[in-house]
Ligand SMILES: Cc1cc2nc3c(=O)[nH]c(=O)nc-3n(C[C@H](O)[C@H](O)[C@H](O)COP(=O)(O)OP(=O)(O)OC[C@H]3O[C@@H](n4cnc5c(N)ncnc54)[C@H](O)[C@@H]3O)c2cc1C
């Protein structure tokens with residue numbers, strides 16, 4: 001296969017997805033290529049899910065400018081795409097007397113950048129608002145515009161919206177070579193050649209490698225690992241806002257995060273690693289995280305951890321986003337999108353749109369652009385009468401697949417209709433398998449539905465694509 | 481499973497495993513006319529349906545049956561008694577009306593969602609397996625880490641193998657049984673790793689499932705890291721000290737593509753909690769009276785939802801009793817409240833039931849906190865009896881004759897296990 005596009009986007013993380021969706025407003029032929037079995041399975045799934053206010057980054061940097069704009073775009077984006085988003089506010093707290101000075105500096109920086117509503121709180125106010133935080137804290141800076149999302153839901157919704165508006169998505173589609181091709185570039189993949197007038201490098205931690213494929217190796221990425229720990233539901237409501245220390249030059253520090261679903265998460269760590277696949281959690285990481293957050297909130301105990309994960313920030317040398325055209329004609333970097341990349345993504349998309357226009361891409365608005373995608377059905381959240389009415393109409397709503405999160409067969413089917421191809425894809429779309437039994441009950445049912453819908457045998461169902469097989473056929477000749 | 485579910489009932493039983501089926505039979509035999517059993521699986525039988533090995537029914541039927549055979553006999557007995565048994569029906573909530581009527585909300589495939597009312601309710605939801613989250617094992621999150629019960633379902637129900645080279649963490653019975661089963665299916669079981677200095681499974685399973693197949697059991701050892709990107713490719717194991725903390729200087733790697741977890745069972749009490757039933761923090765099941773009634777009147781509990789049993793025959797025995805009391809209550813029989821509290825004493829992890837009444841025979845189920853040899857049980861200053869070897873893996877059942885309690889005049893009856901702590905010495909075990 002060899003097809004011609006106006007724009008080929010490499011990488012189906014939040015950045016590639018946001019750009020593809022933004023460009024889908026115009027009369028353009030666009031391909032979105034993702035190496036993995038599903039979109040959003042890179043760093044965009046393994047992060048803190050925070051929509052940062054932006055007062056902690058200097059406006060001298062690109063990331064510092066895009067973060068504030070990105071934050072402001074989230075209300076509309078959430079209204080159109082129906083992913084979970086809530087502005088719960090953030091506190092940067094002072095542990096030491098010197099931190100109070102730093103808080104004033106942060107406030108001044110934020111005010112100057114137009115971060116709304118920043119306010120310094122004294123210890124009495126802090127205690128009133130967040131009674132479970134340490135009594136030792138000396139004050140805090142409150143940023144009401146901070147929000148939380150389920151980041152994977154955002155990526156799924158962006159891609160769905162893009163696809164609805166004509167973007168062609170190819171998964172299991174790693175770009176392995178890039179070659180000059182007329183006035184553009186040809187991206188070679190196992191699924192064919194995708195020729196684009198513009199090729200956008202949104203490959204996250206692999207973005208320096210993709211740049212090298214194009215012959216534009218102008219930067220290197222150092223993966224910076226962050227480990228996060230989810231805590232037991234027992235701690236629901238422990239804090240109402242995001243709790244941050246005073247940031248250091250390297251990181252925003254280790255945080256207490258009341259996630260969109262309410263579960264408390266603590267993390268991340270920040271450790272430079274060599275291996276770009278190293279998403280292992282470590283005993284040391286756990287020790288560091290808990291030792292630190294206990295200074296913020298003494299009632300958090302390491303034994304409350306129910307599950308953990310790690311993600312890799314794509315840190316480019318220079319420590320800023322690397323966005324812009326290169327010496328290779330048509331090849332545009334949107335690389336080194338480290339934190340706050342999730343927050344900035346919608347603003348990055350606008351920025352890249354303008355940049356492509358300046359490079360000569362004609363942007364003709366489509367009158368029929370459809371901004372909305374509908375919210376996925378969430379049976380468990382419906383009123384009993386509504387549940388009963390649904391079940392009376394569609395028997396699949398009376399068949400429970402995941403008992404812990406009360407997910408029905410209708411929701412699983414819907415997730416497959418919207419692109420789920422793996423057990424993790426189902427889990428992150430429907431929550432099936434996220435509950436107490438961690439898939440002990442729903443795995444067989446989910447495997448059966450996936451196998452039937454995809455027309456493959458049971459043993460071909462995977463956890464997240466690639467070599468993540470779940471089971472082998474019995475009695476069949478076993479290959480090594 | 482087709483089945484009838486119409487109108488309201490005398491007794492509704494939630495869960496159609498061995499406990500639920502026996503409770504329904506007990507209720508019917510005690511005079512309840514309309515009895516309903518609801519199970520979320522297609523067929524009633526509970527976990528027994530995936531236990532295709534023999535070893536069930538020795539006590540109750542006096543013959544050795546497989547799990548599905550045992551279940552089938554109970555389903556047949558229930559149907560013979562005109563008990564309504566429905567499958568593919570999930571109880572998503574339960575409650576009490578202000579007049580004391582019990583109700584359950586049933587989501588039933590092909591029949592929509594319905595509320596069913598009854599005079600008495602029996603909770604028999606069984607248990608689930610503890611997962612990796614309970615352990616905090618650092619490392620990657622690849623495919624290939626699963627509970628032994630899920631692996632059992634793969635092999636026995638779905639015709640799939642969980643992997644080729646299998647390590648097992650925890651020496652619970654399901655893990656031991658799966659070690660044998662997977663070996664027979666041609667998989668290589670590289671070892672069973674147990675944190676404690678003793679096995680958590682029945683001695684007979686250690687001998688028959690590991691010893692006979694040359695599978696090593698590594699006691700006082702745990703998994704400290706999981707490796708592998710997409711799929712498990714190895715684990716790191718380390719010996720633990722007396723404080724159960726791993727000694728990382730002595731860790732080693734074990735190549736495998738699968739890690740089965742057999743690290744314990746947790747009673748499935750979310751429904752009970754939703755109802756407001758009081759739970760015992762140790763058993764994680766409801767606190768019950770000598771009639772197996774929970775803290776809510778007319779709501780009974782039995783089987784693994786009450787406390788984790790190691791033998792199905794005991795589940796049956798307990799559930800027949802719970803069903804009988806539920807049936808009697810539905811028929812209007814009133815009993816005086818229990819007036820003796822059972823208190824777990826030395827070396828006793830828990831006792832069920834939590835209260836007793838004089839004038840009736842009682843069966844007390846208890847577990848020891850540690851292996852003891854030789855052991856004896858002491859019930860207040862009423863009874864003292866020799867037990868032989870005792871381990872936390874094997875439940876102790878103890879009957880108290882009616883006249884014994886007549887001699888007791890206190891409010892709290894303390895039960896102690898006496899004996900010397902025993903070291904690891906089980907067959908097949910490597911230190
Ligand atoms: C621990 C942690 C916490 C964070 N918390 C926050 C936060 O709270 N708020 C915030 O704003 N930001 C946060 N971030 C940062 C944020 O997650 C990232 O900036 C953002 O997800 C980057 O998105 P991306 O699309 O660039 O990368 P990714 O999501 O990694 O997407 C890149 C995609 O490219 C694909 N790809 C790679 N190579 C190829 C190829 N050759 N061919 C085809 N496809 C390819 C990959 O498979 C991947 O799906 C956090 C990051 C980490 C690690």
Ligand SMILES: Cc1cc2nc3c(=O)[nH]c(=O)nc-3n(C[C@H](O)[C@H](O)[C@H](O)COP(=O)(O)OP(=O)(O)OC[C@H]3O[C@@H](n4cnc5c(N)ncnc54)[C@H](O)[C@@H]3O)c2cc1C
Pocket residue numbers: 494495496497498499500518519520521525526527528531569570571572604605606607608609628629630632653654657745748751782783784785789790791792795
């Ligand atoms: C994976 C596993 C394997 C086991 N293997 C063995 C073995 O090999 N040998 C042995 O002696 N013992 C084994 N046991 C112990 C065994 O569980 C008990 O002996 C016995 O099955 C317990 O009976 P039960 O009826 O209490 O629970 P279960 O057999 O678990 O039955 C509970 C039933 O309740 C249903 N249920 C739960 N919640 C709901 C709801 N909300 N709505 C509708 N239905 C519901 C479930 O579907 C299930 O059918 C095993 C246990 C487990 C968990």
